[in-house]
Amino acid sequence: MEKDTRTPAGARKYRIDAMCRWLEVSRSGYYEWRGRPASATSRRRAHLTRMIIAVFEGSDGTYGHRRVHAHLARQGETCGVELVRSLMRQADLVAYQPRPWRQSLTxxxxxxxxxxxxxxxFTASAPRRENGR
Incomplete structure (x- = not known):
């Protein structure tokens, strides 16, 4: 199970009590939130993200959200196309289609x-005259 990192971005820079005052939350509420286990939704989304990354990398980065969703559906995962799309966006997965290789003539x-x-x-004998005439 993944560790849920719920430490604020500026925790090393600012004191917790100053950040709690700035965000208008109680310190006890902050520590309760930080110690709370990850929700079922966040665990499911993390699991789906790992599966999406595996399918995406298995396709060499060519599958978009529709094909990834179809692959997950064939594996028995139930999720929506839009969820797959948003998770792919959060994971910075962008599909590309490689162009066919064409032989160069030079x-x-x-x-x-x-x-x-x-x-x-190809030198002309005079201006505005055809070559060789």
Missing amino acids: DAGLTGPIPDLVNRD
């Missing part, structure tokens, strides 16, 4: 000018 390692193997002359 050599990427070639440097310098390309040799003229046909020896054509």
Whole structure:
């Protein structure tokens, strides 16, 4: 079971009593909240997030929220598409579709000018005249 970290972001910077006054909560209420176990909803969301990450990584990052949801449904998990979508957003999971590899017609390692193997002359004899006439 994961540890629920409920420590405020500035806990190392500010004193607890000052933060409680600023947030207008009692110190005893803060300590009661901090010591409270994680709720069933947060545990379920954490479990679903782990499963979503596993499915997403298994697809090499190509599955979006609909396909991840379909995969979870096939595994017997009951959850909504929007829940999967929001959990993927919280986990910063963004699907991408790789483009097909296409062969290049030029050599990427070639440097310098390309040799003229046909020896054509494209210089005009005068302005506005066709070549060779």
